Amino acid sequence: MDMRTTTLPNMLDSGSRPLPLADGPELREALKAANLQTLLMVYVHLTHDESMLETFKVHIHPPYTNPDYVMPQDCIDDLHEKLVHVLTTPGAAKSEDPPIELMQKMMSVGVGEPVTDEFVPMVMEQGGFHRSPVRKELSERTPPPAGFKVLVIGAGLTGILAGIELERAGYEHVIIEKNEEVGGTWWKNRYPGVGVDTPSHFYSYSFEISPEWNHYHPHGADMREYFRAVADKYDVRRNIRFKTMVHSLVFDQDEAVWNVTVEDLNSGKREVIKANAVFNAFGTTDRWVLPDIKGIESFQGIITHSADYDENIDLKGKKVAVIGTGASSAQIVSTIVKEVDELVVFMRTKHWMINNPEVKAEVPEPVKWAMRHIPYYKEWFRFRVFWFAADGLYPNVVKDPSYPEDGIAVSALNEGMRQYALSHMHHKLAGRPDLIEKLTPDFPIFSKRVVMDAGWYDALVQPHTTLETAGIAEILPNGIRTNDGKVYELDIIICATGFNASSLVQDLEIKGRDGHDIAVDWADEEERAYMGTTIPGYPNYFLSTGPNIGPNHAGGLNIVSESQVHYLIECLDEMIARGARTVEVTEEAFLRHNKRIDDQMKHMIWTHPKSKSYYQNSKGRPVGPWPFRLVDMWNELQKPVLEDYKFD
Template identity: 35%
Template sequence: MPSEHHDAVIVGAGFAGIGAAIQLKRLGYENIVILEREDDLGGTWYVNHYPGLAVDVPTTTYSYYFEPNPNWSRLFTPGPEIKQYADHVADKYDVRRHIRYNTVVEGARWDEDASLWRIALRDGATVSARFLLTATGFLSQPKVPEIAGIETFEGKVIHTTEWEDDFDAAGKRIAVIGTGATAVQLIPELAKRAADLTVYQRTPIWVVPKIDVRFGERAKRLFARVPVTQRVIRWLTDSIYEVMVSVAVRHYGTFRGRFNISAADLSKIHRFATIRDKDLRRRLTPDYDFGCKRPTFSNGYYRAFTKPHVHLQDAGIARIEADGIVGNDGGKNVVDTLVLATGFDLWEANFPAVEIIGRDGRNLGKWWRETRFQAYQGVSMPYFPNYLSLASPYAFLGLNFFNTMEYQMRLMDRLFSEVKRRGATTFEVTEQANTAFLDRMTELLGESLFTMGNCATARSYYFNPAGEPTLLRPSSTESAIKEASEFPLSDYQIV
């Protein structure tokens, strides 16, 4: 039986996949399908629904620029509202009808004779497409810690990406493993009801106060009736974050880390004002520079540790037994619930999230690991025709994924418009353009926090397994959007 064929297949129905579909539809492509492994859209904002979930950048910034939302309830909006926004956008731009749920992609291979991609699905079916776009996100593959004996634990085990909404922490003895951004949001909520809560910390995290405000009905009406008011607020929050990233990360060497020191001092004051125990403050203080690992905002995280039933364990875990956790210090903590706030496997399982075999049999994951993690403009690789990877090295822009999507949609517009204009069959970035872009990114990282700062102990997902900080694109949002709109078309071989 012949395989099903489409103009384009998009893998993933999160905000990247939705944005890619909107751009393709603008360009006149209607025969597209989005393959989504979950049973609903929204990506990480559908999968994650643990208590305390909220966006950690202002929601005035966290949205498609072309589709502002006047109905946010707060500056740092709770997760369910972000999911509602994804639903609204998918409906408004007629994306939902292109989505096929509960469909797991096993891999994709470029068929050189037919000049198309053949995408293998877990159910044994095959889908072919002229264009392939993987929009699997950076935070899509949950990481389960490799701790001796974890499979022997007889109590309840919950990973934050598989939260059970009917779970009640009341009266429970809970252990939380991990102190990343997710844990910072979750721990204060668990502390409200748990009988006993122990937090297992490997690496402390920088936490600064959260200046959150509620948007009342009057503000929402103003945003809806006079959209420019919301644009102004977005410009302000965008600008603040752009300056922060520029000074603290990209141009760390130029400013000699002054902003990072000031931000670390703010976190220090926050700890001092909240926690009176000097030793506890010391144990919660990172020994790496502010910004090496994604910092976070919270008014309740440090306060949770001041409660008598909340404990910090930073001696390390020796093993897990049927009824609890044995630390490296020999002490045993008996618990009935184990919460894994261990984040995501960003590099090993996510780059790429599915096996991609390009021209001449080149395996994308193998090629990245044997050479260097690299992607022209954060989306294209040589030997992979008609393919855009929207979650690639040097793709993530600053702290806001929507700015990343904005420049990627601009690039799609320029590239696909030229392909259509020429009546071409394929596009593929040249090796020369790819190498030049990689060299430029490497040079720009030379004065960044990741190169010049003290990041050795951060254990940050900004760094790949080879120790290179290849996740973030070291350029401003304005520069990335300008490049995506004006890159030389000769950088691609369009046939």
């Protein structure tokens, strides 16, 4: 088994250390380095002292409204000393959690804006303050019948989660994984600079908040180790069949089971597994192909895709081309620019680049110490990170009717974000009007995925870097020829050309009841589902991150995955409690939901005439984004609307 990884000790913490803590330099340094708003939340959580909220609330603002505000030093000193007393004095901290009303008040003060009632349950879960009980221990619940089996496809972020939650709910299950280890795209992707746009302390399971992230935005090695550590802790691997590929799902109406044909990739042997329910938990970010460019097979140097990158490739002193200018390309280019002799970046499309100073910032050791040792610090820190990466960003993607339909922005807020991005670009590319002209997008910001600047602009202004926009005519044995006849001699070509997102289930054959065939039902790119999760005609079949459930304005895939896995088990529990064999969304509910999606999408940035990205199909219909808020998605996936389902 290929176990290449960067080992991070104690990736999962067993929990905050018991109080009291020792009053020493480690504690004092941690308090100096820690986030003040988070420390305030910790203090009030441990003491229930609301007076401190009153003292601090005039000094706390959302970071985007008053970023240069400096909190008075006497307030800081007072908070530190009070925290030292509570953390180091036996019996000074209360043993019980604050009441929910106080928690909500703390949340609102901590972020400097109201956290209203509708957000509280989601935040309690996503902040790691609350986790649903172990279902199989609930006496009033009908347990799954003996032999009832759920088959999960994929052991990435969602598949691992499904294994954990199905075990807690008492469901026998098997996970089919084509790779040799858990982690999905984060196991396979090893290109230079690979990382995550979503902040580390949120891009993880709400019930497993790691204190050991090395960076505020996780690197690929961090993600690999995190998922391996979670799989170890919950003994997930015992239910995984590695190096196995699913080829087809065929529903047997008489037996009410799915016949799942799988192949052992080591031996080539195929077999059929009978499953009562199927959860398709594989994503679109592990299916790649080299670009269709004339002559690509003739190149005599090294040619690779970012998703299949070999870490043993030696770039030092080489002439290297990177095809593509999206998120992966930006990470690669920023990382390799100082190592290569010549670098040519072939731009296919433009992207908006956002300045986020934290995207490469390391987490200081004193902050890690606070995460490990100070009770509730990591939970309140996660809450804060999540809050500012969530629905507060939603207005950016909603069209203001007063703005021109084909304009460069869709609202005043959207225009403000565009100006912010332009200001950063002009600052970084001062003196290079040629690059500014080549790189400035002509579409609204957020209409396609924004890219974090982790050194992209700095790399492009290097004297040995060329940004080529002429387009590739063909790949030659020794390099690339552009459409205007220029030839670049190259040793290595890295294709950062994205993934095959044209079909959410790719080549997987899925045949439901009464002749339903996903290849027919989703023909002509008409991919649709109910809540991105269920489809009429396919009983007991559930999708993860299906059509129109993507958190494309904010948040992370992890919140969608947790919500959908919860929903899967809710649906199965209801079916079993009724003594039924199948659960299936009705055609009426499916049509009503998709009309609702289409109606709302008219008001969203992804239907702007200049919006073109993998969020949409080739006809321009947005098939990826959820057009409502994250809190709406979370609330609607808490329990199925029973009238929208039929149970047989």
